[in-house]
Amino acid sequence: xxxxxxxxxxxxxxxxxxxxxxxxxxxxxxxxxxxxxxxxxxxxxxxxxxxxxxxxxxxxxxxxxxxxxxxxxxxxxxxxxxxxxxxxxxxxxxxxxxxxxxxxxxxxxxxxxxxxxxxxxxxxxxxxxxxxxxxxxxxxxxxxxxxxxxxxxxxxxxxxxxxxxxxxxxxxxxxxxxxxxxxxxxxxxxxxxxxxxxxxxxxxxx
Amino acid sequence: xxxxxxxxxxxxxxxxxxxxxxxxxxxxxxxxxxxxxxxxxxxxxxxxxxxxxxxxxxxxxxxxxxxxxxxxxxxxxxxxxxxxxxxxxxxxxxxxxxxxxxxxxxxxxxxxxxxxxxxxxxxxxxxxxxxxxxxxxxxxxxxxxxxxxxxxxxxxxxxxxxxxxxxxxxxxxxxxxxxxxxxxxxxxxxxxxxxxxxxxxxxxxx
DNA sequence: TACGAACCGGACAGTGCTGTCCGGTCGCTG
DNA sequence: CAGCGACCGGACAGCACTGTCCGGTTCGTA
Numbered sequence: 001x002x003x004x005x006x007x008x009x010x011x012x013x014x015x016x017x018x019x020x021x022x023x024x025x026x027x028x029x030x031x032x033x034x035x036x037x038x039x040x041x042x043x044x045x046x047x048x049x050x051x052x053x054x055x056x057x058x059x060x061x062x063x064x065x066x067x068x069x070x071x072x073x074x075x076x077x078x079x080x081x082x083x084x085x086x087x088x089x090x091x092x093x094x095x096x097x098x099x100x101x102x103x104x105x106x107x108x109x110x111x112x113x114x115x116x117x118x119x120x121x122x123x124x125x126x127x128x129x130x131x132x133x134x135x136x137x138x139x140x141x142x143x144x145x146x147x148x149x150x151x152x153x154x155x156x157x158x159x160x161x162x163x164x165x166x167x168x169x170x171x172x173x174x175x176x177x178x179x180x181x182x183x184x185x186x187x188x189x190x191x192x193x194x195x196x197x198x199x200x201x202x203x204x205x206x
Numbered sequence: 207x208x209x210x211x212x213x214x215x216x217x218x219x220x221x222x223x224x225x226x227x228x229x230x231x232x233x234x235x236x237x238x239x240x241x242x243x244x245x246x247x248x249x250x251x252x253x254x255x256x257x258x259x260x261x262x263x264x265x266x267x268x269x270x271x272x273x274x275x276x277x278x279x280x281x282x283x284x285x286x287x288x289x290x291x292x293x294x295x296x297x298x299x300x301x302x303x304x305x306x307x308x309x310x311x312x313x314x315x316x317x318x319x320x321x322x323x324x325x326x327x328x329x330x331x332x333x334x335x336x337x338x339x340x341x342x343x344x345x346x347x348x349x350x351x352x353x354x355x356x357x358x359x360x361x362x363x364x365x366x367x368x369x370x371x372x373x374x375x376x377x378x379x380x381x382x383x384x385x386x387x388x389x390x391x392x393x394x395x396x397x398x399x400x401x402x403x404x405x406x407x408x409x410x411x412x
Numbered sequence: 413t414a415c416g417a418a419c420c421g422g423a424c425a426g427t428g429c430t431g432t433c434c435g436g437t438c439g440c441t442g
Numbered sequence: 443c444a445g446c447g448a449c450c451g452g453a454c455a456g457c458a459c460t461g462t463c464c465g466g467t468t469c470g471t472a
Contacts, residue, residue: 035468
């Protein structure tokens with residue numbers, strides 16, 4: 001072994017995040033009657049960041065810390081991990097549905113958005129593909145599948161995507177890329193996702 | 207490797223957890239001077255099963271339990287998780303290298319074997335793709351890449367695989383499938399892997 | 413201004429995993 | 443057959459995360 005310097009420490013982890021992201025738990029303004037909604041949305045935002053950085057298994061205590069909120073408030077708003085995750089990713093789903101509702105949107109647009117979302121939130125796809133037994137999760141997965149199923153036929157009739165595909169194939173492709181991304185440090189995810197989609201592209205066109 | 211009998215891992219086992227897999231920790235024969243090698247290989251076999259069932263993050267204590275061996279023996283033989291995993295998956299790698307050395311082996315054969323191995327041992331690919339910073343892991347990944355790099359050109363010249371591919375693309379494809387499999391309960395993995403490879407096939411041929 | 417419902421933060425007990433340590437067992441060797 | 447070193451098993455301390463509980467704060471209302 002070469003005389004490795006201080007570099008021996010964990011390489012891909014520059015940032016220890018004890019930082020309360022601008023919110024201070026002891027700030028009086030977090031307290032009192034009207035703060036509930038603010039605390040809730042701070043928790044959701046923090047959950048998105050932490051799930052993105054650390055993964056779906058991230059400690060919930062670190063979410064509370066990042067949100068600048070006590071443990072108690074976290075568990076009062078979100079009794080378990082799934083309900084927090086669902087709240088955190090609700091925006092992803094509704095954004096996707098909004099995109100699909102806009103006239104002229106293609107299934108490729110939807111896939112692009114999903115791909116982009118999956119880079120920032122591997123845990124989002126992980127949740128969608130993995131916990132199909134939980135009815136709350138299944139409902140969300142169903143909404144995503146519905147978006148793809150609705151937009152896919154147009155692309156197929158236009159000859160841009162192969163007729164061998166169905167909506168579940170597309171969701172599987174997203175799941176494959178996101179599964180690959182979980183194995184890769186966060187810093188390299190965008191590049192890896194690009195390579196993976198480039199490879200997959202050949203599997204999707206006619 | 208000593209001529210131990212029950213050496214092969216059983217892939218499709220529904221498998222309870224607490225059972226010591228035929229070995230009893232209090233069995234005197236596990237003790238004494240010559241038992242070290244037997245305990246070691248029992249640990250490796252148990253690790254293969256447990257990593258397959260539970261995943262790479264499985265508790266090491268459950269490996270010791272399944273091997274019918276004390277915690278102390280586990281940590282004496284394998285000081286950390288990576289060294290245990292490397293021992294557990296060494297057989298996969300050497301099997302792959304042996305296949306590649308056999309005349310007439312194609313890169314498709316190697317991919318098939320990798321695909322098959324990844325179903326039984328998602329953690330194996332997870333380790334290969336994920337911990338590239340650990341030099342021991344990197345060495346193993348390099349061996350796998352070398353096998354693919356050596357056999358790929360023949361298939362490309364024969365027109366069976368596209369010239370746009372290189373060995374890292376193939377490893378990435380394996381990583382994508384295995385990443386997808388981690389999101390799926392063990393029971394459905396074979397079927398899911400089949401669907402995923404069917405989709406990917408179109409991305410690999412010219 | 414005074415009261416109390418709603419809400420907050422953090423301490424804390426419960427739980428599970430890791431890695432170490434040590435008393436005890438075995439079998440080789442003189 | 444007695445001694446000794448190698449080896450074993452499991453207890454245990456340390457640590458991290460979960461989810462609960464309670465004293466304290468805030469602000470609407472009277």
